Amino acid sequence: MINRSLSQQLDDLDKGEYSSVELTQTYLDRIENQQSLNAFVSISTDVLEKAKQADQLRAAGERKPLLGIPLAHKDIFCEAGVRTTAGSKMLNNFISPYDSTVVSLLRNAGALSLGKTNMDEFAMGSSNESSYFGAVKNPWQVDRVPGGSSGGSAAAVAARLCAAATGTDTGGSIRQPAAFCGITGIKPTYGRVSRWGMIAYASSLDQAGPLATTAEDCALLLSAMAGPDEKDSTSSAVQVEDYSKSLSQDLTGKKIGVCVEYMQGLDAEMSRVIEEAIDVLTRLGAEFMDISLPTSPMAIPAYYIIAPAECSANLSRYDGVRFGYRCENPENLEDLYKRSRSESFGQEVKSRIMVGAFALSAGYYDAYYKKAQQIRRLIKNDFLEAFKSVDAILGPTTPGPAFRIGANTDEPQAMYLQDIYTISANLAGLPAISLPAGFIEGLPAGIQLIGNYFDEATLLNLGHQFQAQTEWHKQAPELST
Amino acid sequence: MDVTEEVVRNIAELVQLKVDDADIQQLAEGMQNILALADQMQAIDTEGLEPVSNPLDASQKLRPDAVTEENQRELFQSLAPASESGLYLVPRVVE
């Protein structure tokens, strides 16, 4: 059952092939067995009880889009009564008193929560090495990173510890781990999914999205997660489509752009993966053309100013006063603040807070923060121009496959460049999907498709049709037991 | 842009982070790296461009003026490291 996709599991449950309790128990056993992957921070204590209720509802004829399906939630989503840590010592003991909209919507759609997945601390990272709870291992090769910051979610799905998981993406944190772990992940348009209850890293870049083995599964999950939320001022009122309806549309005449800047200097193996994917899509009727996104090289510098700047303010609330970690015996107020924060934030978080504050500080605001937000305008304009001629833009998700744990710890620049293909979509607020598209030296490689605003349907359609012709998404790693 | 020890200390003060002498060097280097990256942006002319603060360029939806939150003090204060008589406690603040 664990090798069935989420959509297939729904079918199986409806046909009575197995029960939700059986499915859930199977997953719980696997999670227990694969603790060395360190994909989970906490496991739900009442999920079997909820599975039983789901089975009862199903037996009574009730049907909900995700009834009885066990999911994992990235530990960045607040879940009422459940420990929500954001991968940080600061929130190690934080039992959220309320539900995030994402968790609430998925629960209402009938899904069960298996547990909370490990992540880079406060979503800052591309390797899941910065978590207070330790690094997550890539199930394909355990000396490799799964990617980040949704590393736990990606590893869990890849290792078939759950059929799907939620993640968040600020600079590539859904797509890059999906690529490293050989699964599918989509970052929706900014504002498509509510950020209420999603612990904030960079407010104008963060978006929640699903990770699963197939585009079909992602479509189902996104339909349940998406929509306006009056509690999130930045959420969009644009109508949510039923993404599953358009999955099988014919690709004839779909225009796909290949970004010349992305293909420059690309690793030979990754180029091969891209070329093969282009072949598949061409055979399906898509038309390819070159497009240019000239401001692309500025995406990384802009991101590494904007995200830290916003995070430096978003993380000011962590002060040991109303919740979270508090240092012992603070001597005075300043000591309370400084030690509570410094003793519980990891190095990467501290570093980004410092950079962010600097970029906003008197005398530097114009040169750094304002400049970056203007560069962002150029990047957005580049895309608007490109989408006049194409429906989607294809490229690699990452420069190469998963790197070794510890490889980039002392190479911050190398770490930053991991996000080179994914970051622009966040800056512009555009949707983007990563699809498994091959292997490089035994490790998964992903291709990325970027779509126009609120055109997740095209991305999921392209993904689904691509997966109808390929088998990459069906591959699962061999796990050590 | 040269990130000096003084800069690091000043910023640390603004964001209420404790920096030991041992950390300063590392923090300074980390900041230096990112800022060197960011300096690349100076090569691009952005004169007159409207900065993006929201990717959708949308406008704010206002909510009706009504009380929609009820008192949940007990629940919320169960999260507090230090509270008494309904108040959050911090080391004595002298004005």
Add this chain to the structure above:
Amino acid sequence: MSSEWEVVIGLEIHVQLSTISKIFSGSSATFGAEPNTQASALDLALPGVLPVVNEAVYPKAIAFGLGIGANIGTRSCFDRKNYFYPDLPKGYQITQMDEPIVLGGEVEISLADGTTKTIRVTRAHLEEDAGKSLHEDFHGMTGIDLNRAGTPLLEIVSEPDMRSAEEAVSYAKTIHQLVTYLSVSDGDMSQGSLRCDANVSLRRKGADAYGTRTETKNVNSFRFLEAAINYEIVRQTDVLDSGGKITQETRLYDPDKDETRPMRSKETATDYRYFPEPDLLPVIIDDAFIAKVRDSMPELPAQKRARFHMEMGLTDEDSRVLSSELGLATYFESCVSICGDPVIAANWVKGDLLGGLNRDNIDISHSPVTAQAMAEIIIRIQDGTISGKIAKNVFNAVWEGKTDSVDDYIQSEGLVQVSDSQELEPIVDRIITDNPKQAAQFRSGKTKILGFFVGQVMKETAGKANPKQVNDLFISKLTD
């Protein structure tokens, strides 16, 4: 102060807007609740929470802007002001820096010598209030109450146009009057609805450049404002006269010691790192909305005062007094609309009513004599039912709660004025007969003796005789 120094004062006034819920959260904004019972997840800045803007703050801010002739920001945005303090849960305040809702404007203030002066307003912007710190000892700790955190504020910033404590207080009072008139705020300073930060500096007379200023924060009464500013003027004069320099700093006024002293918290000397609030989008206000606010604005104090003077025929002074406070003006106008006589109503409201309110320390909203009752008393004077003197008895009776019906009281106490000549003539005749000496005096030209005669009748009738009638009867009978 005959020194070579000129005082320059600017005020930042924080006005709490009288909305039902807070500016960014759906918590109640009422005053006086038990600590932290009006502090939601949002107000507490729990992880993952997001602000949503309360629509009610805009009509109020715009009404204020229109009331001072300012420009209304059709596109206004919010910014984050970053600093650490326990009463600021997010570690930043959501405020408006670059694109405030109100820009420019001016206010006319009155001074004791009868002159007026125009004080310019730089801007007014929306922001959230912070919580409160309770410094009473919790075994060496300070207690934080976040009920107030998130209450909507309009911060009104003046140009440094004031040159004395008197001008500053007059300005503050004018702003107070305006915001209460416009129902922008309840203006209850004892509850902190209006707080002043006074920026004070000195410069040599005739100089262009401003001197170094100090900011005295959170003054919540006009009396304290005056005292604080005067203290600063004296202190700064002393420093400068002795060749010293003024330190730019934030200070607090201590009413017990009647002095200002520097604030000790570090918050005062920090870089706020303002940047646009990414969790909120720009608020677009269209011309139609502004027009709607303009159309539903009540009359402004200056307009009301002018109307009282020009249309109702009240004196300058009476117009000023009766328009000074919205509650009083409303009472007065209500009274006039019922009894129809502004001059009599003005006398009564300004006299007996205000006198009673001040004596018993009651706010007009709790006046024991309602505008309706006041008007009824006046009507009964006008139609001759009671005399002016008796009316005062009736007024006092209502005030003291002896009756809740003017007419019932008049009847039950038999206070109806006697105006019937048939009733009065015999009494007048008798008084004349009984007092031949005085009658003779009148007939010999001592007309002032009339007062004696009228007084006798009033005594005999326990004040109920119509004095004018009695007066006329005596004149006609004595001059036979």
